[in-house]
Amino acid sequence: MxxxxxxxxxxxxxxxxxxxxxxxxxxRSVGGINWMKDGKFYSSLQNNKVVKFNVTTGEAVETLVDGSALSPTININDYTFSADEKQLLISTGFEQIYRWSFRADYFIYDLTTKTIKKLSANGKQSYASFSPDGSKVAFVRGNNLFYVSLSDMKETQVTTDGKFNEIINGSTDWVYEEEFGFTTAFFWSPDNNKLAYYRFDESRVKEYNMQKWNQGATYPQDYKFKYPKAGEANSVIEIYVYDLGTQQKMKADLGSNTDIYIPRVKWTQDANTLSIRRMNRLQNQLEIMHLNTLSGAISTVLTEKNNAYVDINDDLTYLNDKKHFIHVSEMSGYNHIYLYTVDGKLVRQITNGNWEVTSFIGLDEKTKTVYYQSTEVSPLERHLYSVSLDGKKKVKLTTEAGMHTANMSNDFQFYIKYFNSASQPNTVSLYATKGNKLIKVLEKxxxxxxxxxxxxxVAKEFFTFNTVDGQALNGLFMKPKDFDSNKKYPVLIYQYSGPGSQNVSNSWGGGHFYFHQMLVQKGYIVAIVDTRGTGFRGEAFKKMTYKQLGKYELEDHVTAAKYLSTLSYVDGGRIGIWGWSYGGYMSSLAMTNGGGVFKMGIAVAPVTNWRYYDTVYTERYLQTPQENASGYDDNSPSTHAAKLKGNFLLIHGTGDDNVHFQNSVVLQEALVNAGIQFDSFYYVDKHHGIQGSKTRQHLYTQMLNYVLENL
Known part of the structure; x- marks a missing residue:
């Protein structure tokens, strides 16, 4: 404790x-875990060394490679093993592009000969990946796909038409990276003979022009990249399969409608069958399709439809028997695990209940045991479970109240458990799966x-209050250590409020935790609230904001403020609200359309009209502007700028490639035209996270002073 x-x-x-x-x-934590194939060891990246650990003791037994001892020395950013664990693929010289995308220099380290060689001398690469047998490595460079045969280091170029802002092969465009959460868009077949890959034609996608000021330069630099805003053209997606032997390419027949999404592609256990997931533009229909890479025939084996939208996850698992797959879906109203035959016939629903499976950890096919994480105890907690493939013999593996996650070994004999709660920082423990036996606490x-x-x-105190329609919402307080119920305290509400999100949980820390603790030390109560539309309470609760983002969330924040005002120790005239990104959108909306309930608001990097945000995210929740104009405009802070009451601080980074600076510019102009005084600040060339220690020092100092002066 x-x-x-x-x-x-x-x-x-x-x-x-x-x-x-x-x-x-x-x-502290234990990260960079790679479970080794014999089940007796795992490796971890520590102090620029890849270190091998004994699973049963948790003790280090060997340094596999020391980046500082290599010639020349290498600062190891990441590493992966070949399947036979005789080679390491090491990345260094990491250069971030957007949120997940990057370039790096890759090296192949031979663990037997202790020799190292550079993967390619022709420029930095992205997402280098071993073939299943470790004989080759594929990568992306300059929007084209390549592979290297490690026996002779011969480099083969698979595609040649890649061009910045036009054609992308083997990687994703901006919106897929941000909203579908992946950048590596090529996939080795199980037999090493084929590469499946995405091709994005983004030539029709409109450019966003972002100036980079490059402090000290005489002229700013224009940076233009393809960003599809709501209702505008997306990239046209094609899926190809390249045969390394014949050097022939097969294009998958995805149908005549090109205004679609392909949010996931993966090989089945059959080296000639590629699984492709296709979604319509409105994202309310998902199809699992199987492509026969010998004949080109493609079939739809499962179709899932929804009145709002279908969420995408990575939890599609093909079994080794080549006869079944596991699919995780909220089709029952809650997220659960389903077993299907490979041709799409439902065998059974494995988990069931008014709670959510939050992570499918894996299936041990030898024992026919499924491991997963869920909210069965409470939406505010996460616990680990096992259940047999027939849906029986469910076992709860964790006991302490709080948040449990697991990193399980490939053979399912061991797992590393990460646990934290509102009263306990992260602890890391090693368990044997059999008997669920603790072997060693790795980090306390x-x-x-x-x-x-x-x-x-100070500890978090949890509370609930009711919405205008009688639904109970979750919140938490952090109160001054010398709290006196006979005094009146100002309250600052922090929130994110976005669809499927969660800020209120029995967990350690949280967003801006120590900034909030500093405010508590200065005599403020900090409250955090999850509104309707947030996650882990079932599909109906999450999707009720569909087609009208902001409406119910604003109602709930106003209700929260009024509820807080009824508490004897809260000064109802000194309630503020702040947030970042979607939270900035909500704090902007609260200050403009919140009826003067909030004395002060801070919005960091806010969306101010969803017309300025990207297609995939925005249309998932609002449809297109052409179909639902009122859903975009009725709850836009810019629409209600003339109603702003109270003290308002608007902050944005000019280099934000995600929520564009344009959002704040438009809101500022609307406030100026309405004759409204407000405060604003921009951070030059900073992206959505406004990163950098000096920058963050300035940002938090500015927000602290604003709270002290205005609340």
């Missing part, structure tokens, strides 16, 4: 430097526990 500060020492005051420039509250974060005690970090 969390150590509580006592009178034996003075409580330390949190400074902004403590959570920006210094790792005062740094939490005892130093952090001592630190948070010294700084008087």
């Amino acid at each position: 969390l150590f509580i500060a006592t009178a034996s020492f003075a409580q330390k005051s949190i400074t902004i430097d403590d959570f920006t420039a210094r790792p005062t509250f740094g939490a 974060n005892e130093t952090l526990q001592k630190t948070v005690a010294e700084y008087g970090i």
